Amino acid sequence: MKKVLIIGASRGIGLEFARQLCASGSLVFATSRDQEGLDRLKALGAKALQLDVAKPKSTEHFLSALKAERFDCVLHVAGVLGPRSDATSALTFAQFDEVMHTNVGCVVQMLPALAKHLTPVHGKWISISSVMASISLTQDSAAWVYKISKAALNMAIHSASKEHKELLLVAMSPGWVQTDMGTSAAPLSAKKSVSNMLKTIGSLDHSDTGKFLNHDGLELGW
Numbered sequence: 001m002k003k004v005l006i007i008g009a010s011r012g013i014g015l016e017f018a019r020q021l022c023a024s025g026s027l028v029f030a031t032s033r034d035q036e037g038l039d040r041l042k043a044l045g046a047k048a049l050q051l052d053v054a055k056p057k058s059t060e061h062f063l064s065a066l067k068a069e070r071f072d073c074v075l076h077v078a079g080v081l082g083p084r085s086d087a088t089s090a091l092t093f094a095q096f097d098e099v100m101h102t103n104v105g106c107v108v109q110m111l112p113a114l115a116k117h118l119t120p121v122h123g124k125w126i127s128i129s130s131v132m133a134s135i136s137l138t139q140d141s142a143a144w145v146y147k148i149s150k151a152a153l154n155m156a157i158h159s160a161s162k163e164h165k166e167l168l169l170v171a172m173s174p175g176w177v178q179t180d181m182g183t184s185a186a187p188l189s190a191k192k193s194v195s196n197m198l199k200t201i202g203s204l205d206h207s208d209t210g211k212f213l214n215h216d217g218l219e220l221g222w
Ligand SMILES: NC(=O)c1ccc[n+]([C@@H]2O[C@H](COP(=O)([O-])OP(=O)(O)OC[C@H]3O[C@@H](n4cnc5c(N)ncnc54)[C@H](OP(=O)(O)O)[C@@H]3O)[C@@H](O)[C@H]2O)c1
Pocket: 007, 008, 009, 010, 011, 012, 013, 014, 032, 033, 034, 037, 051, 052, 053, 054, 055, 077, 078, 079, 080, 081, 102, 128, 129, 130, 131, 173, 174, 175, 176, 177, 178, 179, 180, 181, 182, 183, 186
């Protein structure tokens, strides 16, 4: 991929995407909420842009700063886990809103505008979802609001694929990955998860649009 935008690249999976894409010679635009993240991205050779996806003013400012840039791919990575609690304890609207705004509101706000910054026909939008979004694979309600938000994200991507037929939109699970969110108990390194995802993204074609895929390319059940 020649030119890529990564949304949410200050650390974890997003930062690893930036590292691998910069190393392979892609022109990388990548976002962070804070200066430390922006500095890490600049050190990799990426063009670093400030963005808090949960703040509409920040989104507005970010979109106008993009001017006429065109990308081959948008990697939407930013996400929060929120409370780990299950359906036996009530959540406040504030807790619900933070997770929903970050994990789904971001797409609802930005995809229509960013679609115009993607190369027609070959442009790809990849939202990092989670196997925890899968209704058919669900065993429990742990991290209840996170599950709800990622299932909503999957619907956002699947339904948007019906409108943006000129693009290729996919929701992708990275697996359980060693990051601040995934913890050191996770079996997959960020390096391996991201290299698998880049391989899968590279092999996508239009028959894949609207799908929910695992990092290794296997299709996941909704
Ligand atoms: N790790 C796993 O096992 C796993 C499994 C399934 C899915 N995922 C998904 O993979 C994605 C990346 O997760 P990760 O494991 O790399 O988690 P992480 O280490 O906690 O990193 C989360 C990233 O999202 C950014 N972010 C959070 N809220 C944001 C906001 N309001 N605006 C902009 N950026 C924001 C963070 O920025 P700050 O540094 O500013 O907080 C950080 O760059 C998430 O969508 C997550 O749900 C992860």
